[in-house]
Amino acid sequence: MNKLLLLFLATVVLSGCAGVPVTDTKRNSYPSMYSDQKPISMIIVPAINESTAANAGDLLNVTVTQPFANQGYYVMPVAIVSDIFKREGILEGTQIKGLPASMFKKNFGADSVLFLTITEWDKHYAVIAGNVSVGIEYVLLSTETNEVLWSYTQRVVVDTSGNANSGGGILGALIVTAISTAVTDYVPIAFKVHESAVKALPYGKYHPKSGADGDDKVVNLSAKENAVQAD
Amino acid sequence: MKTIICGLVATLAILSGCAATVTEAGYYWGDYSQTLYKYTVDPSEVTLANHVQELENIIETSREKGLRVPPGVHAELGYIKARQGNDAAATAHYETEMSLYPESRLFLERLTVETKKGSEKS
Numbered sequence: 001m002n003k004l005l006l007l008f009l010a011t012v013v014l015s016g017c018a019g020v021p022v023t024d025t026k027r028n029s030y031p032s033m034y035s036d037q038k039p040i041s042m043i044i045v046p047a048i049n050e051s052t053a054a055n056a057g058d059l060l061n062v063t064v065t066q067p068f069a070n071q072g073y074y075v076m077p078v079a080i081v082s083d084i085f086k087r088e089g090i091l092e093g094t095q096i097k098g099l100p101a102s103m104f105k106k107n108f109g110a111d112s113v114l115f116l117t118i119t120e121w122d123k124h125y126a127v128i129a130g131n132v133s134v135g136i137e138y139v140l141l142s143t144e145t146n147e148v149l150w151s152y153t154q155r156v157v158v159d160t161s162g163n164a165n166s167g168g169g170i171l172g173a174l175i176v177t178a179i180s181t182a183v184t185d186y187v188p189i190a191f192k193v194h195e196s197a198v199k200a201l202p203y204g205k206y207h208p209k210s211g212a213d214g215d216d217k218v219v220n221l222s223a224k225e226n227a228v229q230a231d
Numbered sequence: 232m233k234t235i236i237c238g239l240v241a242t243l244a245i246l247s248g249c250a251a252t253v254t255e256a257g258y259y260w261g262d263y264s265q266t267l268y269k270y271t272v273d274p275s276e277v278t279l280a281n282h283v284q285e286l287e288n289i290i291e292t293s294r295e296k297g298l299r300v301p302p303g304v305h306a307e308l309g310y311i312k313a314r315q316g317n318d319a320a321a322t323a324h325y326e327t328e329m330s331l332y333p334e335s336r337l338f339l340e341r342l343t344v345e346t347k348k349g350s351e352k353s
Contacts, residue, residue, distance in 0.1 A: 041334040055272075062268045069302045070254040074334045077303035079267065080310045080342065109337030187268050206302075207256045 022221045026202045027214030029224055032149050033202040034214050037142055039111030039149065040205050041074040043104050046085055048093035051121035057092065059186050060116060060136075067194035068114070072207025076110055093117070105143035112149055115139045117227075120155065121186065133157040134189050137227040138197055151227035154197035158189050200224070258301040261289045283311055302332055306339060313346045321346070 027034050044064050047057040061082050069075045090096060093115060104113045120135035135155035142149050200219045203210045253259050266285040270278040286308045293300045309324030325339045 041332075058271055059268070062264055062271055065303060066254075066260055066264060066301075070256050070258060072256055074302050074332050076335070076338055077306040077310070079303075079307050083310075107341070109334065111334070187264060191264070206299075209255075 021223075023217050024219050024221055025215050025217045026200065026219055029200070029219040029221065030150050030202055032142070032147060034211070037145065037147070037149065038202070038204075039073070039140075039142065041076060041110045042068065042112045042114050042140065043076040043081060043108050043110035044068070044078055044114045044116070045096050045104075046082060046090060046093045047116040047118050048097070049118045049121075051118045053118075053121040056118045056121040056186075060118060060190055063187055063190040063194060064116065067191065067198045068201075069206075071198045071201050072204030072210050074204075074206065076108055081108070101141045101143045101146045103143075110143055113141050113143055115141070119153075131157055131159050132186065132189050134186065134193050136190075136193050136197065139227055140201075148228055150201055151224055152197045152200050153223045153226040154193045156189055156192045156196065158192070253296065253298065257298050259289060259293050259296060259298055260301055261285055261292065263289060263301075263304075279311070283308065286311075299331060300327075302335075303328075305331065306335060309339075310342070318346075 032038070044061075047060045049057045061078050065075050065078045085091070085096075097115070101113050104110045115138070117137040117139075118135070119137055120133055123132045124130060133155065135153070138150070138152045138154070139148060140150040141147065200223070203213050262285050266278070266282040270282045286304055289304050290300050290308070292298075305324040305328035309321040309328065312318075312324060313321035322343070325343060329336045329339055
């Protein structure tokens with residue numbers, strides 16, 4: 001029951017932050033994704049980490065392949081790609097930002113390159129409650145034209161205060177909070193962030209609904225604009 | 232060997248029991264992110280072996296279910312095999328990845344060339 005209430009509150013807060021969401025269809029929001037510019041493959045480069053968590057980028061690598069592959073794209077194998085970048089001395093996305101996107105076509109054969117910026121990766125403790133918040137900006141560039149094909153901003157806050165019925169009183173709750181706000185919790189939360197964000201991404205070639213989702217009115221326009229504004 | 236098979240069977244049984252979810256695109260990922268996560272935060276022979284086992288499980292389960300193996304799984308397994316010096320297995324996995332996903336060809340061919348260069352140097 002408690003969880004439901006928190007979820008409700010979180011939803012209210014989240015929708016409050018974004019103002020009145022204006023939505024549009026995928027085709028209107030991302031017309032290039034319905035043209036012959038639509039990419040088949042994407043390379044995901046090391047994340048730009050603006051959060052206070054030093055290892056957030058590494059952990060993000062673990063979670064990013066599945067949601068984008070599930071959306072129908074060929075994701076260049078992230079584990080190998082990040083190894084190659086490390087060997088080249090590139091550990092952070094900011095080192096790549098200035099490079100022409102065509103480089104990723106030439107060296108990796110990728111049609112598009114996905115930049116991730118971690119804007120938030122924090123845990124907050126309170127006496128009997130804790131939460132983890134993760135915010136990510138996504139920008140997908142064409143490696144042929146350098147054009148932004150898709151962009152989105154997504155933030156998720158998850159309550160980690162444990163099960164309401166775990167018992168043990170306040171002390172029990174404290175322990176549960178400390179344990180469940182551990183670093184491993186970022187993996188499922190990062191998944192949630194990606195999974196929410198890719199709902200606005202047009203399906204790719206390997207998804208059965210590829211090309212058939214243009215009229216889905218699911219793109220929050222401020223989430224689309226915010227991802228490219230600061231850059 | 233027997234224990235490995237037993238373990239594999241048990242793992243398969245558990246996985247197919249509770250985690251055998253297939254995505255809309257028709258992919259079975261098993262515990263991919265969990266074993267990769269454990270290997271990333273604590274790279275050791277054990278965590279690597281677990282991740283390899285999971286990649287093999289994904290390939291095996293996909294075959295059983297008649298699914299396309301998810302993008303990158305064969306490539307990643309091939310890459311690990313190459314680092315372990317098993318070039319034949321690496322090549323076989325790269326070839327499978329390229330036939331499943333032709334858009335991976337340029338990348339994997341370059342990777343093969345570089346791996347060869349690396350092993351000649353050492």
